[in-house]
Amino acid sequence: MARVEIYTKAFCPYCSRAMRLLAKKGVEPEEYDITMGGPQRAEMIQRANGRTTVPQIFIDGQHVGGSDDLANLEMDGKLDSLLKA
Template identity: 75%
Template sequence: MAKIEIYTKAFCPYCSRAKQLLDGKGVAYEEYDITMGGPKREEMIQRANGRTTVPQVFIDGEHIGGSDDLAALDRQGGLDALLAA
């Protein structure tokens, strides 16, 4: 099963939407709450090529992007293949 990581903030509707999509797929993910900033926020920015918005989703270390990117990947049929890897 793929390793899924998602950087989120509290009260973020886009984060909720991305987690809802992943939950609907029945996959486990590691969530990093960066509401208060700190080293995980800096890590996210570095891994996401400077992107500072949340959520930022990674599957097996590959940067997928935010909630809209994740949903688009699912609509195109590419998400399930990544999750099954």
């Protein structure tokens, strides 16, 4: 199973949506809560090429984007192959 990382904030509906989709796929991502900012927020922005919104999702170190991007991968039938890598 691929390593999945997700940067989230408390009370974020998009974060919850992404986490539900990953759970449905049987994935327990490494979650980084950046609600209070700090060095992990700066790390996320750097890794996500300047994107500041949450969630930001990485599969095996590859940035896949946010919640909508994850949902689009699922709709296009590409998410399973990324997760099995």
